[in-house]
Amino acid sequence: MNKKLQHQTAPEVRMETKKLSVIYNKTVYGVRDVDLPIYTNQVTALIGPSGCGKTTFLRSLNRMHELLPHALVTGQALLDGQDIYASKIDPVVIRRKVGMVFQKPTPFPSKSIYDNVAAGMKLVGIKKKSILDGVVEKALRDAALWDEVKDRLKSPGGSLSGGQQQRLSIARALAVEPEVLLMDEPTSSLDPNSTTRVEELIRELRQQVSIVIVTHNMQQAVRVSDYTAFFFVGEMVEHSPTKDLFEQPKEERTVEYLSGAFS
Amino acid sequence: MKADSELSKKTALHSTIPAIYRSPGDKVFKLIIFTLSSAIVLLAAAMAIILYIEGRPAFRAFGHASFLSNTVWDPVAGIHGALPFIMGTLITSFGALLLAILPALGVAVFTTEFAPKGLAQIINYMVDLLAAIPSVIIGLWGIFNFAPFMREKVYSPLYFWATEHAPGLLPVLGAPSNYNLTTATIILALMIIPYTVALSRDAIAMVPQEQREACWALGATRWEVMSVAVLPYAKPGIIAGVLLSLARALGETMAVAMLIGNSNRVPFTLFGPAATMPSVIINEFREAVEHLHYSSIMAVGFYLFVLTMGINLVASAIQRKLMLKKGIS
Numbered sequence: 001m002n003k004k005l006q007h008q009t010a011p012e013v014r015m016e017t018k019k020l021s022v023i024y025n026k027t028v029y030g031v032r033d034v035d036l037p038i039y040t041n042q043v044t045a046l047i048g049p050s051g052c053g054k055t056t057f058l059r060s061l062n063r064m065h066e067l068l069p070h071a072l073v074t075g076q077a078l079l080d081g082q083d084i085y086a087s088k089i090d091p092v093v094i095r096r097k098v099g100m101v102f103q104k105p106t107p108f109p110s111k112s113i114y115d116n117v118a119a120g121m122k123l124v125g126i127k128k129k130s131i132l133d134g135v136v137e138k139a140l141r142d143a144a145l146w147d148e149v150k151d152r153l154k155s156p157g158g159s160l161s162g163g164q165q166q167r168l169s170i171a172r173a174l175a176v177e178p179e180v181l182l183m184d185e186p187t188s189s190l191d192p193n194s195t196t197r198v199e200e201l202i203r204e205l206r207q208q209v210s211i212v213i214v215t216h217n218m219q220q221a222v223r224v225s226d227y228t229a230f231f232f233v234g235e236m237v238e239h240s241p242t243k244d245l246f247e248q249p250k251e252e253r254t255v256e257y258l259s260g261a262f263s
Numbered sequence: 264m265k266a267d268s269e270l271s272k273k274t275a276l277h278s279t280i281p282a283i284y285r286s287p288g289d290k291v292f293k294l295i296i297f298t299l300s301s302a303i304v305l306l307a308a309a310m311a312i313i314l315y316i317e318g319r320p321a322f323r324a325f326g327h328a329s330f331l332s333n334t335v336w337d338p339v340a341g342i343h344g345a346l347p348f349i350m351g352t353l354i355t356s357f358g359a360l361l362l363a364i365l366p367a368l369g370v371a372v373f374t375t376e377f378a379p380k381g382l383a384q385i386i387n388y389m390v391d392l393l394a395a396i397p398s399v400i401i402g403l404w405g406i407f408n409f410a411p412f413m414r415e416k417v418y419s420p421l422y423f424w425a426t427e428h429a430p431g432l433l434p435v436l437g438a439p440s441n442y443n444l445t446t447a448t449i450i451l452a453l454m455i456i457p458y459t460v461a462l463s464r465d466a467i468a469m470v471p472q473e474q475r476e477a478c479w480a481l482g483a484t485r486w487e488v489m490s491v492a493v494l495p496y497a498k499p500g501i502i503a504g505v506l507l508s509l510a511r512a513l514g515e516t517m518a519v520a521m522l523i524g525n526s527n528r529v530p531f532t533l534f535g536p537a538a539t540m541p542s543v544i545i546n547e548f549r550e551a552v553e554h555l556h557y558s559s560i561m562a563v564g565f566y567l568f569v570l571t572m573g574i575n576l577v578a579s580a581i582q583r584k585l586m587l588k589k590g591i592s
Contacts, residue, residue, distance in 0.1 A: 062480065064476060067475070067476065092482050093482065095479060095481065095482040095483075096481070096482030099480060100477075100480035102473050104473055106474060108491065108495065108496070110496065110498065111495065119491060120481040123487055169477065172477075172481065173480070173481070176482065182480075
């Protein structure tokens with residue numbers, strides 16, 4: 001790890017994990033003792049071969065594991081210096097601050113485009129149309145979808161194309177103004193054009209939100225991220241600015257992975 | 264030249280296929296399943312046609328419109344109007360559906376989303392068991408336990424209360440009898456709950472996990488995940504399930520015939536006896552010596568068939584329409 005370089009250039013830390021492990025069925029480690037900073041207004045990419053624990057780690061950052069009965073999280077995940085796993089913290093509040101976009105687009109298919117974006121705001125009790133209108137438009141603009149849907153906000157979310165649905169999912173996550181946005185292979189089910197659009201979007205969004213993106217595509221990590229963490233068999237092997245990690249990897253396993261020795 | 268070579272390629276390919284791949288198995292299999300499945304369609308059609316043909320003398324004597332709208336059913340006088348039974352069937356079925364729908368949805372939501380796995384399995388097993396109890400046994404229990412209990416503890420006190428405080432209600436309530444409309448409706452609700460539970464459980468289980476997670480990730484509570492993501496997604500399936508349960512309730516015969524008191528005197532009252540289309544068929548088919556009586560019973564059967572068929576068609580139409588609207592094909 002290039003500690004020195006990081007300290008010189010590293011921006012403010014938004015989230016940080018300390019010895020974070022996710023254990024399935026009390027015996028199998030999904031990830032083990034991960035220390036990783038997530039910097040404010042930067043894109044952090046998590047790369048690594050399938051099954052290396054990158055998605056597992058991502059889901060631990062907004063306590064999504066609690067939805068599965070067999071997963072246990074140990075260690076700490078600090079958001080603005082506060083452990084999100086502390087006993088008095090409500091996971092519902094954490095998930096409002098740490099939003100998530102999934103592999104497959106997940107709009108609520110029977111709800112209108114408008115209601116999809118407004119869903120998160122309605123959950124916190126904001127129902128005033130004048131406020132919602134503004135929030136919906138801003139979120140759709142931020143997700144680069146506004147121009148395509150502004151004339152049909154009432155049509156169902158399920159009527160959009162796959163790429164549009166994914167941008168709608170992003171807009172929905174942005175509408176509640178999260179501090180961190182987790183993206184789990186957000187382009188894996190999209191065609192190349194839509195992928196390009198979402199990648200451009202990610203570059204623009206980092207100005208307002210800190211992003212963590214899981215990707216199986218190394219080129220995508222190079223294109224969109226500022227920092228990259230390489231995971232291998234449940235361990236975080238290396239974390240550096242993206243350029244450094246791809247041009248001068250420090251760890252043997254990173255070198256092998258980048259050279260295509262395994263995937 | 265080109266066509267030539269392609270032709271020779273084709274024939275070459277054909278001649279190299281081993282004999283086993285050229286066996287008629289596929290064709291025979293296709294023929295068998297085609298015959299079997301069309302036989303079922305034909306059987307259903309034949310039943311409807313026969314019911315219609317056998318009911319034709321009644322239709323000829325009374326006309327469809329007056330057969331359906333006449334409130335008098337008097338085999339001795341040779342007058343047959345089906346309206347009392349149609350009303351009885353609709354009241355008991357829709358009443359049962361209203362009673363069943365909330366508890367059934369509650370059980371379905373609890374077992375799929377909230378209950379620990381073991382408990383959910385036990386509950387589901389018990390609910391399925393409820394569906395397996397023969398209708399006649401539920402009817403027996405109703406006759407000897409439920410109906411007397413309800414009359415003593417519920418209907419009679421209510422009726423006496425109404426005589427003193429709300430005489431306006433009396434024509435609706437009617438004098439409490441052991442076997443009546445309300446008892447039959449409650450028992451019917453009990454009998455369709457397993458179907459409503461099973462069908463809405465399936466609809467809820469079909470909701471992709473990602474839909475739930477997307478809602479969780481917006482900071483939703485458990486209840487909000489249900490109301491925002493799960494139930495709207497499952498709605499077409501639940502509605503279809505409810506309508507299929509309704510079709511079942513319309514046709515349910517034994518327990519209802521045992522408990523409804525079998526009176527075709529309209530207007531029906533809540534605590535008084537009534538009759539349904541299936542109950543009149545089962546009660547009178549043995550005594551139908553008059554040709555017109557027999558034919559009228561067949562005619563009731565025909566319209567019961569049409570009614571349940573219609574509900575089933577509506578169920579699948581609604582399901583298809585709502586599915587398309589969601590963009591799921």
